[in-house]
Each structure stands twice: as structure tokens, then as C-alpha cells.
Amino acid sequence: MYRPTWIEIDREAIAHNIREIKTRMGEQQVMAVVKADGYGHGAVTVAEIALENGADLLAVALLEEAIELREAGIQAPILMLEALLPEHAPVASNYDVAVPVFSADWLQEAKRHLTEIDHLRLHIKIDTGMGRLGLQHVDELKRILAECDDDLVELEGIYTHFATADELSSQLFERQLETFLSYVALVPDIRYVHCANSAAAIRLAGQAPFNVVRVGIALYGAMPSDEMAGHYEFLKPAFSLKSRLMQVKQVEPGQTISYGATYTAPTDEWIGTVPIGYADGWSRKFQGYSLIVDGLPCEIVGRVCMDRLMIRLPREYPIGTEVILIGEGAPIEEAAHWLGTINYEVLCQFSKRVPRQ
Numbered sequence: 001m002y003r004p005t006w007i008e009i010d011r012e013a014i015a016h017n018i019r020e021i022k023t024r025m026g027e028q029q030v031m032a033v034v035k036a037d038g039y040g041h042g043a044v045t046v047a048e049i050a051l052e053n054g055a056d057l058l059a060v061a062l063l064e065e066a067i068e069l070r071e072a073g074i075q076a077p078i079l080m081l082e083a084l085l086p087e088h089a090p091v092a093s094n095y096d097v098a099v100p101v102f103s104a105d106w107l108q109e110a111k112r113h114l115t116e117i118d119h120l121r122l123h124i125k126i127d128t129g130m131g132r133l134g135l136q137h138v139d140e141l142k143r144i145l146a147e148c149d150d151d152l153v154e155l156e157g158i159y160t161h162f163a164t165a166d167e168l169s170s171q172l173f174e175r176q177l178e179t180f181l182s183y184v185a186l187v188p189d190i191r192y193v194h195c196a197n198s199a200a201a202i203r204l205a206g207q208a209p210f211n212v213v214r215v216g217i218a219l220y221g222a223m224p225s226d227e228m229a230g231h232y233e234f235l236k237p238a239f240s241l242k243s244r245l246m247q248v249k250q251v252e253p254g255q256t257i258s259y260g261a262t263y264t265a266p267t268d269e270w271i272g273t274v275p276i277g278y279a280d281g282w283s284r285k286f287q288g289y290s291l292i293v294d295g296l297p298c299e300i301v302g303r304v305c306m307d308r309l310m311i312r313l314p315r316e317y318p319i320g321t322e323v324i325l326i327g328e329g330a331p332i333e334e335a336a337h338w339l340g341t342i343n344y345e346v347l348c349q350f351s352k353r354v355p356r357q
């Protein structure tokens with residue numbers, strides 16, 4: 001690393017979070033969701049820590065993400081959550097990655113691509129109200145069950161996904177749970193039954209007849225929503241984004257800063273240059289937001305550039321002084337509010353230019 005801008009992953013925090021979640025889940029198995037490069041934390045790192053600290057299974061979105069884990073030597077069961085193109089079924093089989101089955105036509109087509117050396121693990125995906133991936137009729141389920149009568153495929157799980165698990169009073173949530181349970185009753189003896197993301201896992205802990213929870217955001221120590229914060233006080237955030245002052249200078253009243261000259265110093269001011277910009281995923285929308293230097297908030301003045309930004313310092317600081325963009329004193333939820341989005345999106349938005357340490 002030549003440029004002092006990095007993402008710091010607190011491995012101990014991830015280990016703590018998974019152990020705490022595991023304890024609260026009792027008999028239920030924990031599927032650690034490490035899609036999108038482990039929500040920006042590094043998928044292999046997170047998967048290894050999660051497995052060492054009690055996770056039983058892993059989930060990813062893409063087949064590429066599953067292959068990355070297998071190539072790193074990870075042998076735990078992996079479920080891919082996104083739909084697979086039927087012609088890639090043999091690849092999933094070859095890497096022993098379970099995939100969702102969401103229609104009988106998809107399954108018929110996938111089976112046409114499999115040969116006797118293949119064995120594709122399937123989890124039936126029910127759309128109980130998310131309106132995303134999944135089947136919506138019992139007849140479809142029956143057609144799928146009829147297709148699972150040979151050794152090419154193995155029906156291993158059934159699952160659904162909630163649209164409003166992070167809202168404490170939601171009738172949709174209750175309805176989705178009820179619908180899901182009515183489908184589960186049609187496939188007795190299936191190995192994995194799962195419906196809960198982080199928010200639902202805590203709400204339903206020990207209540208519903210499912211035996212796996214799919215935990216993403218909580219693993220990383222971030223809240224599923226503001227409303228859920230009270231349920232998740234035990235979490236420790238694992239993600240920090242840091243940099244260092246590269247230049248510190250005093251500017252005179254009237255001097256403007258950055259493209260478009262949108263900021264004019266009203267008096268003598270200390271300005272620090274920080275080597276991170278929108279090419280790293282630090283949005284131009286952060287103009288006006290405060291970063292932390294020496295425990296104090298320092299406003300981003302002028303436009304955020306592609307590779308750097310400027311902050312107003314309360315006094316002169318030495319070059320090399322640490323700047324916290326996300327972390328202690330600058331929670332990710334604050335950055336998310338500033339951008340008008342959720343912490344999930346902020347975690348995923350940093351580019352490969354920013355190394356994870």
C-alpha cells in the first residue's frame with residue numbers, strides 16, 4: 001500500500017458478533033451471508049472468521065462469489081441466493097454450491113444440462129411477498145417436487161425472504177411468515193428450513209419452526225435499521241475507513257477550494273488534503289459532511305474530487321495525521337443518512353482501490 005487510505009476490518013468484532021448471534025439462536029444453525037465481498041469487508045476473511053466462531057453455512061449472491069470461497073479452500077456448505085442460468089448448473093454442481101429453485105421450468109432446463117457425474121443441491125425459494133425471486137403457487141411446488149425424483153438433484157432446503165423484517169409492526173411480515181409455514185408443511189423432512197435475515201433472526205429467535213438463520217448485516221456489527229437498534233445493542237462494528245493528511249496549509253480569506261470554487265474561506269483557515277475521492281467510492285455528495293481528526297469533526301469543504309478531498313482543520317496538524325471517514329466518532333449510519341441511503345449500501349460502495357486490512 002503506497003497511499004495511506006485503507007479499510008480497517010476488526011476481526012475480533014466479527015468473531016464477537018457471530019458468537020453472540022449463535023448464542024441467541026440456540027439450536028438454529030447460522031448461515032453467514034458474505035455476498036458482495038462480505039458486505040465490503042472481504043468475503044474470504046469474513047467467511048473464515050465466521051466459520052471459526054460458530055457459523056455453520058455460508059451464503060453468497062453470485063456463483064463467482066461461491067467459487068472464490070471454494071478456491072480459498074473453504075469447504076462449508078454454500079448457498080447461492082441469486083438465480084442461476086440453467087446452463088451453469090454443472091458449474092454449481094462441480095463446486096458443490098447449492099442454488100435456489102424457483103420454477104419447475106427452470107429445474108427441467110437445468111437438469112437437461114446435468115450429466116450423471118453431477119449432483120446439484122437445491123433450496124426451494126418461495127416468494128411470500130417480496131415480489132422478487134421465488135414461486136408463488138402450490139402447484140409450482142408440486143411440479144418441482146415431481147422433478148426431484150432422481151440423483152441429478154437433491155432437494156436440501158426451502159426458504160423465503162421478508163420485505164419488512166426490520167419494521168417492528170408490519171402485517172406483511174406476519175402474513176409472509178404464515179404463507180411460508182404453509183409451504184413448509186408440504187415438504188416434511190427437508191434438511192434446511194430458513195426465512196430470517198438479521199432483523200428477523202432476532203425477532204423470531206427460538207419461535208418459528210425453522211432451523212437456519214441467514215445473517216448478513218449483523219455479522220458486520222451494523223444495524224438492520226434504526227428501529228432494530230434496541231435489539232442489537234451487543235453488536236460491535238467491524239468496519240472503519242481511514243486515511244491520513246497529505247498536505248496541510250493555511251489559506252487566506254477569499255481563497256476558494258476545489259472544482260467550481262464552491263467554497264470560499266471566510267477567514268484565515270487551515271485546510272488539509274485527504275487522499276480519497278469518488279473513484280474510491282467516497283461520493284461527491286459528501287461535500288459538507290464532517291470527518292474526524294484528533295477526535296474533532298472537520299467539514300469537507302469544496303467538491304470531492306476523483307482522488308482527494310479537502311477538510312477544514314481547527315488548527316495546524318502534522319502531515320500523516322489520521323483521518324477517520326467511517327469508524328469511531330463517525331458511525332456508518334451517519335454517513336448513510338447523509339447520502340439518503342442505508343448502511344448496507346455504504347458498506348458495499350468502496351472500490352478495489354481501497355485495500356482491506
Ligand SMILES: *Cc1c(COP(=O)(O)O)cnc(C)c1O
Pocket residue numbers: 033035081161196197198199214215216217218224
Ligand atoms: C442479503 C440477504 C440476507 C442477509 O440480510 P441481512 O439483512 O444483511 O441480514 C438474507 N437473505 C437473503 C435472501 C439475502 O439476499
